[in-house]
Amino acid sequence: MKAAPMILGGRVATVLFAITICCQQSLAYTPILTIHDNLVRWDLEEKTRDQPNIIEGSVEFFINRAGTHDVEDDGDGTGGEFDILRHGFRAWEKLASSNIDFNDLKLTDQTLAIDADETNVILFDDNNYSGIFPVGTGVIAVTLLTFEEEEYSGVLDGNITDADLVFNDRDFDFGSNIEGKFIKKPGTDQSKGLGFQIPIDLLSVATHEIGHICGLDHSFQQNVVEEPISIRYPTLFPYLYSGDTQARSLEQDDIAGVTELYPHDEFNDKYNGSISGRVTMPNPDPDEAPIPLFGVDIIAYQNGAPVVSTITRTNGVYRMYGVPAGEYILRAQVISPANTGLIQEVALNFQSEYYPAAGLTSDASAITVIAGRRRSNLNFETASDVAPDFFEPNDNAGAATDLAVDGPRMIHQFYREGDEDWVRFEAQAGHAYRLTTDNLSVFADPLMDLFGADGETLIASDDDIDANFGNLAPRIEFTADTTGPHFVRLADVDDFFGFGTSFEFYIQDLGQTDMFDANLDGSIDAMDLLEYAANWGGPTKEDRSPRVQVNSKFLLEMIRNLKGN
Ligand SMILES: [Ca+2]
Ligand SMILES: [Ca+2]
Ligand SMILES: [Ca+2]
Ligand SMILES: [Ca+2]
Ligand SMILES: [Zn+2]
Known part of the structure; x- marks a missing residue:
């Protein structure tokens, strides 16, 4: 939406x-x-x-x-x-x-x-x-x-x-x-x-x-x-x-x-560094020089959050000043042609990627910025936005890409009409998981569906965290009933594809303990069982915590857990 x-x-x-x-x-x-x-x-x-x-x-x-x-x-x-x-x-x-x-x-x-x-x-x-x-x-x-x-x-x-x-x-x-x-x-x-x-x-x-x-x-x-x-x-x-x-x-x-x-040179030499490089696309004629891209958004992330970003100039060169010392992951993505007032024509028809040409943060090079120093030649050579993007083909459960829980972030985008991107991950029964999309590009509005081991049984679905607040990123939190593979399907709500549809996806394990610790007193004991029993109203009744589905199966798990203690 x-x-x-x-x-x-x-x-x-x-x-x-x-x-x-x-x-x-x-x-x-x-x-x-x-x-x-x-x-x-x-x-x-x-x-x-x-x-x-x-x-x-x-x-x-x-x-x-x-x-x-x-x-x-x-x-x-x-x-x-x-x-x-x-x-x-x-x-x-x-x-x-x-x-x-x-x-x-x-x-x-x-x-x-x-x-x-x-x-x-x-x-x-x-x-x-x-x-x-x-x-x-x-x-x-x-x-x-x-x-x-x-x-x-x-x-x-x-x-x-x-x-x-x-x-x-x-x-x-x-x-x-x-x-x-x-x-x-x-x-x-x-x-x-x-x-x-x-x-x-x-x-x-x-x-x-x-x-x-x-x-x-x-x-x-x-x-x-x-x-x-x-x-x-x-x-x-x-x-x-x-x-x-x-x-x-x-x-x-x-x-x-x-x-x-308006740089304050003395301060910047002491605390900040700079990052620079160039963004190009391969020339259709391999004998010719690569084509420089203008207006490409280059973003430096720390722990998944954008810290500094800038755009490339007409010769494809970007320079980021005032970058606090630290380690960064760089990503290239398009800016919005609707929001741009730039007189020059902005490059759009390329794919978002981490530096260098990576679709996973674990394949990207972490860039260390040192105060008073310049990091240069961090160059991107991007692919066309309508060429198969990272992890393709991945259009059904059978072709899903494996992603580690608590592992890297991955970039998805929809390169053609009807593109679906499937991801497979291993879940443990009784653990709660958070599936997050983040850092959406300008036209991205992905829909997330979660399926069980057969790749067909729908467990949960989400469109936007908060559309009224401009947050179109879907996110699902759920507790796994079974140990084994689970599948995520990502597709665009409006079947948009091409530039501007990229976003990040990653999975976190939220752990098990506080799920059984129903009264949140730090220990798992019979009092928690009482708390859950009080909330139990049949197989579909939800506990006050949206993470926990209180049903007979869950209570059995809980009893087993207590016995183990
Ligand atoms: Ca005036
Ligand atoms: Ca794709
Ligand atoms: Ca796909
Ligand atoms: Ca006044
Ligand atoms: Zn303004």
Whole structure:
């Protein structure tokens, strides 16, 4: 099931004299690039020319003194929304690995906040004065970044000259409390515009938009974590759910991005390293050089969680800065063509893989990053997205790929219509298992079915952990009734195939003991039997724990277990 989240930034692309206005959308900690492949950033030292909106190394911002009625303030440009915005700027300023500076927010009467006038203005727009929020838009806020795009000498290319930030105050209720709770100003209308029950967290939106102001594009990294959040993503993730405060805190991906733009060299030499390489596809003509791929998302994972990611440039080269010392698994995957604002055509028709050309993390090379050092030549040579992917043929139980429990992660993708990927694993009766899909690519929406030893008896099925929260990863937890092989079938819900359908899959053994320890007192004894007996209501009655099916067979197991003690 695919849900439609709200979009944080619309794409605006207007060309003025050698200048492009845009709020780009793309994936990965991604610097915004000019068409000449140069970084878009503030020239804080004003090396090329004197800029009116940079004062002694700080970028100067104004906010319209009206603010928003949603949030109570002190009436003098302090408190409320004014301080929340200051807080958002500070989140980016205070990072140890980078140097970006903003002035203390000043007040203005200016209402024109979408003008490349070299005055940076923040405005809450409650009547679409700006003209950038058509009726029914899901856009919460827009940052309009104007930068030089030079054809010839290249001295100014990529320099930001103006950044304006407009909040959609007509459609969204903004919540105010920096301490974490959502507080509406008393007496204000709760059903503004789209009328969400819970307001949008203003600090989350502000921190996200200020990331764009720094010169960062969107990042699409997200992964499955424990409930109740269930999904984690960086501040520059392009979507925000009402009531979500995750974007307030900068993730390593955001930090690495701003570190590339404004590096604090001394700090980085001490704590961070860098990773670089090139992504290519074999040339159909073997006598010709491999084809470089542009816009490929390269992600560095630690313990299955994305830490830093970036995209390749037009020559196929990627460089990740600000990577904390440690060990990483690298993966290449596509970015979303729908979310990209890049002018250049992004490469899509290749398969996701771990470095180097691996479908299992156990076949991948772990990359050790050492502070102050560069790891280079970590090159990917990828296959076509419609060539049989890793582990094929695996379209039925008989052809299933064996996967070790508590073993590696594997990458699956659907290379043709109707592709099914089957996995076989050994389970032990009485053990609980968790089957997880994670780090879904942009169009991936897999469906997971679990079968018993015959490969036909359906035990469980799952589509999404939480579609309402944008988490389309299926996950199954179950307790094995029998010792022996079990089968998992993975197939796309909508029969999508090709690029963007990749995801990771792995299996964990959750163990046996706490299953029998029904009253959770740490020991397995007759009291647990009583507890289960009290819950027993026939062969299908479920215990309060979703992991345990209390039925006659289970109780027998339990008695056997007790005898063994
Ligand atoms: Ca106010
Ligand atoms: Ca402006
Ligand atoms: Ca496949
Ligand atoms: Ca298959
Ligand atoms: Zn955005």
